Amino acid sequence: MRLHPLHPAAWVLDRIRDAGWHVHDLLVFTRASTLVLASRDDAPPVVLKAGFGSNHVLAELDEHTRRAAYGFYWYAEMTEAERALAREDFRHEVAITRAAAGAEHVVPLLEEGTTDRFDWYTMPYCSGGNFRPLLTTGPARDRHETATGLGILADVAEGLRLLHERGIVHRDVYQENILISDGVGLITDLGAARRTDTPRGPAARGPEVHWPPEYAASYDRATPAADVFSLAVLVYRFLCADIPRHGHSRLDAAPASLRPAISAALTPAPQDRPAMGELRDALRQAATPATALAQRGR
Numbered sequence: 341m342r343l344h345p346l347h348p349a350a351w352v353l354d355r356i357r358d359a360g361w362h363v364h365d366l367l368v369f370t371r372a373s374t375l376v377l378a379s380r381d382d383a384p385p386v387v388l389k390a391g392f393g394s395n396h397v398l399a400e401l402d403e404h405t406r407r408a409a410y411g412f413y414w415y416a417e418m419t420e421a422e423r424a425l426a427r428e429d430f431r432h433e434v435a436i437t438r439a440a441a442g443a444e445h446v447v448p449l450l451e452e453g454t455t456d457r458f459d460w461y462t463m464p465y466c467s468g469g470n471f472r473p474l475l476t477t478g479p480a481r482d483r484h485e486t487a488t489g490l491g492i493l494a495d496v497a498e499g500l501r502l503l504h505e506r507g508i509v510h511r512d513v514y515q516e517n518i519l520i521s522d523g524v525g526l527i528t529d530l531g532a533a534r535r536t537d538t539p540r541g542p543a544a545r546g547p548e549v550h551w552p553p554e555y556a557a558s559y560d561r562a563t564p565a566a567d568v569f570s571l572a573v574l575v576y577r578f579l580c581a582d583i584p585r586h587g588h589s590r591l592d593a594a595p596a597s598l599r600p601a602i603s604a605a606l607t608p609a610p611q612d613r614p615a616m617g618e619l620r621d622a623l624r625q626a627a628t629p630a631t632a633l634a635q636r637g638r
Contacts, residue, residue: 341365346408348394349374351401355455361388371395371416372426373531377465386450387465391430392458396423400457427459432540433531434461436508440530443506445499447519447528463528468520475515475577489578490598490627492518492525497571497620499527504564504616507536511562513570514550536563549583550574553608565610568619572605575623598626 341363343350349369353376356363361378364385368375372393379385395418398406418426437449452461474489481489496518500510510517512532519526534540545551545559552569554562573584579598580590584606591599601622604614 346405348397348401348409351397352390352392352458355392355457356388356390356460359453359455359460369393373430378462385465386462388460388462390458390460391427391433396426396458399423429531430459433533434459436530436533436535437461437463439506440503440508443499443502445495445524445526446503447526464521466519466521466526468522471515471518471520471525471574486579487627488523490575490623492520492523493571493575493578494620494623494627495525496527497616497623499525500564500567500571501616501620503527503533504567508533509536509562509564510567510570511559513567513574514548515574518574534560534562552610554610563610564616565613568605568613568616569610571616571619572602575602575619576606595626598622 341353343353343366349366352369352374353363353366356376356378361376361380363376363378365377366374367377367387370393372391372395374390374392376388376390377385378388395416398409398417399420401409434449434452438452440446441448447463447466450462450464453459471489471492474485474492477485496513500513503510508530510527510530510533512529513527517527517529519528532541539560541560543558543560544556546555548555550570550573552562552566554566575598576582576584576591576594579594579602581593582590591602594602601614601619604612605619607613
């Protein structure tokens with residue numbers, strides 16, 4: 341593919357091509373990174389994530405081109421020091437993703453590399469997209485669709501449980517970070533993740549719909565319980581067509597067997613939430629056809 345030469349992503353794609361990749365499609369272009377569908381030689385396409393987005397790339401353009409490119413993308417230009425810090429953050433993401441190698445239901449790192457201006461890594465292409473479309477069907481979905489969605493969320497719970505076993509907290513569990521491949525759910529994007537033995541990031545973050553309340557004061561020390569809360573928010577949104585508020589007032593829309601697990605996972609105090617394995621088991625049980633049938637009419 342070829343972008344308009346004034347589009348800021350054009351510079352990134354040109355550098356990726358210089359590194360020997362054939363670019364099939366631009367998937368995501370943000371202020372921090374670029375994701376493309378790319379291939380080399382006769383290998384199948386993969387997703388290449390480059391730690392270089394519009395906030396970085398505009399500094400690479402000459403003054404005239406930079407002014408013209410501004411019209412293509414809203415940005416806040418970074419200083420050299422900020423860009424260097426962003427590069428270190430991306431290298432942290434690569435290292436965490438590498439540390440997750442072999443964990444089932446976690447999108448794996450396939451290959452990694454570096455250029456003079458940015459780093460990159462590749463991961464499999466998941467043709468099933470992300471979880472967002474499953475949130476839009478609402479009450480119209482049938483029993484099979486509900487079971488399918490719960491099965492995907494159970495897969496993700498298992499992926500998060502395995503990350504927790506390795507001392508990794510994801511810290512950004514939401515619909516776009518859940519990918520689907522052949523009906524199987526996988527968690528991706530470890531850019532916000534931290535190792536449980538090392539504080540990382542600011543003390544306070546938020547609010548966001550999928551973030552737990554402790555991010556307001558201890559984001560840098562978030563525990564696996566934070567991922568439990570965030571996944572429970574997504575389960576609630578999927579089943580109840582709303583965000584959890586007002587005492588989980590719409591929880592009756594969820595299967596009866598799953599309601600206690602959702603309610604417990606949404607407890608404000610992290611220490612009072614169940615472990616990720618417990619939420620996974622509840623999701624698996626609710627996703628089975630026999631359970632779904634038994635819940636009908638309750």
